[in-house]
Amino acid sequence: HPNFGAYISCDSNEMVTWGILAIGEWLLGRETAWMSPTFWDFFSKEHNVFFNSPNHTRVEYWYLFYVNALAGIVAKNVINGGEAMALAAGAADTLAEIAEKVQYDFNAQGFDFTVYKSWTNKHIYRQPDSLAGFAYNMLFAALSFDKPDLIAKSAYALDLYAAFESNPWYEIPNGSSGLYAAAWLNAHGWLNNVKKTAAWIFDNQEGPLQVGKWGKEPIDGLIMGWRGDNRMYAASAAYSMETLMPLQFILPAIRYCPELCKAAAKYIRCALSSFRLFFAEGTELIYETKPNINVSVPYEKLERERDGHTPAACGDYYGHRSVYGAGYMYWVEALARKTGENMIPALDLSLTDWPSAKKYPIFLLDNPFDRDVSLAFTPAPAWKCVAPDLFADGRLEASVWDLEDVSRLGAADGAINCALGPGRTKLIAVLPNGNTPQRAGGVIKCSGAELMVE
Secondary structure: OOOOOOEEOOOOOOHHHHHHHHHHHOOOOOOOOHHHHHHHHHHEEEEEEOOOOOOOEEEEEEHHHHHHHHHHHHHHHHHHHHHHHHHHHHHHHHHHHHHHHOOOOOOOOOEEOOOOEEEEOOOHOOOOOOHHHHHHHHHOOOOOOOOOOOHHHHHHHHHHHHOOOOOOOOOOHHHHHHHHHHHHHHHHHOOOHHHHHHHHHOOOOOEEEEEEEEEOOOOOOOOOOOOOOHHHHHEEEHHHHHHHHHHHHHHHHHHHHHHOOOOHHHHHHHHHHHHHHHHOOOOOEEOOOOOOOOOOOEEOOOOOOOOOEEEEEEOOOOOOOHHHHHHHHHHHHHEEEOOOOOOEEEEEEOOOOOOOOOOOOOEEEEOOOOOOOEEEOOOOOOOHHOHHHEEEEEEEEEEEOOOOOOEEEEEEEOEEEEOOOOOOOOEEEEEOOOOOOEEEOOOEEOOOOOEEEE
């Protein structure tokens, strides 16, 4: 079984690398059979859960919840087999048992499966936002593995999460996955404070968001690594993985909370523009620590200042260049589709709605310019697997609908074409020919798929 290390010049084997690459390959319609055998290495039969690295039984909470979310996503989509699904479903039960064991108190560094209790080395490593990561896992399992009783556990964890007076951010996988869970639950009768959960992500004061400039380089939209022992430390760096990872959760959350449209579109536009700094590319030459190592792989980290330079592209470990961060470039290619306008990607709000049983492409288009634009784009290759009724002999043949007034815009014959006025935002659906979306109880639906909450 091939190993998948997190960094160049690293011999580790980690789910946060393998899972990201496997899903990325699937999103782009590529062959994954060659790498699938490694999936089974991360599952512990003894503990009935997935670990980030095989047999590493002492695991930080954010890793525990994100790794098991990745495992479930892979089982449901990439491998799509009964045995893999059963393992992921069983792992969700284990996570639920852990929550009961610790009485939903995840304000610790992680969980030690050898003694079956939480552990913390230092206070600064406590991860209270893990409530949000747990909530997403429960919702994913409830909807994906027919475990409806877990929805209540998800909602309870989110209530505890929202009860924090100040931002509990430790690592962005928790908060961003929690936003999806909050939006979905709120749209389905489990009322909660979605606005507060979203604000903690787009928070530059106590949360992970970077804004402004380092030297001459804009850093708007980049995401810090972790809370650290003080705010100055946390705000002194941004990470490539943390910057791109949240897109998979923020984008589908918009469908269940459309009020997020403008803020999310601006954030993503800024993040994708600033991301080039991780390749040591800016308005001028960027100082970098490993210029001769695989320039196609982004650096793990961007520091405000290093060796007298501002900013600096670098890393914490090994070859400084991040394989697990690079894997998300596949995801960006699938989720932020090129339209012919560099600053206006077609943002796919459905493809990474991982818990959903049935879905069709919904795209968010946001025009920041004071001029009309004409856009043309195609859905990611994975849609041929997810919604084959949109294609005929591999070619897109579907209808396009404006979800604002539920009106038909025209046909998608090979590509989607759309005009957008100055400063306008549009939500469009791509549906099988002959199908008409319907409004029902505050939700726009089509053939059993929830398209958008109104």
